[in-house]
Amino acid sequence: SSMRGWQKVNFIHEFSNAFTVPVFVEQDARAGAMAQYLFDPTITTENLAYYLVGEGVGLGVIDHGNIINGALGAATEIGHVSIDINGKPCDCGNVGCLERYCSTPAIHDTLIADGTVVPGAADMTHTEAARALFAKAGDGDEAAIAIVREVARYVGYGCVTIFNGYNPEHIIIGDIVSEAGPILLDEVRATVAERAIPEINASTSISLSTLSADAAVSGAAAVAVTQFLEHPSVFFDVS
16 A cells, blocks of 8 residues: 555566566565474464565465465555554544554654654654664663664564454564564564463464564565465466
C-alpha cells in the first residue's frame, strides 16, 4: 500500500522485457520468512512467522512448510491490521494501522515531535533516527528507553494478532526495529503475556532475527531457486 502509485505497473512484465533471465517478484516479509526458514540453523519448525518491523510492518508466514500467499498474494499484511479504529489515518485507506505506530517512520515522527531525545532527528533518515534512539536506550537513557518500550508494546499487539490469526510455533522479529534488542523483546513478551491466550503464549516462542537486516535478499534468491527446482520443465528443455 505504500506503493499505491505503482499498482498499475506489472513488474514481472517490465523486468522480463528488460532482462534475459526469468524474473520473480516476492513480498519482502515472505522472502524474509523463507530466509529464516532455510538459512537460520536454530529454526527447526515448519510453522513460523517472520515479523518485519522496519520502514513498513509486514509478515511472512510459513505453515507446515508452505508460504501463505492468499488469492491475490496480499495475505498476511499485518501492518495494515487496525489496532485503533479511531486512530491515525494510513495511506492504505484504513485508520489505526499497526505500522503507523511502530515502523521507523512512526518512530521518526515521535522523535521529531519530542525534539529532545534525539537532537537533530528532523535532519536524519527514518533509519538513522531509529538507530540513534536505540543507541541512547542501550546506553541507559530513560527517555529513550520509554519510547522503545512504547514502540515494543505496539509490536507486541501485532504478535497477539499473529498468535490468533496464524498460530505459528515461532515468531521472529526482524528488520531495523529489531535492532532495539533486549529492551524491545522483553517488553514485547510482557505485552503478549498480558493479552494473549495463555495456552497459545506458552506454546509460542518469540525471538529477534539473528540474520542480517537484508536477509530478505537471500530469501528472494531462495524463492527463485525453489521455482527452478519445483518446475524445471518451465525453465529448461528436459525432453
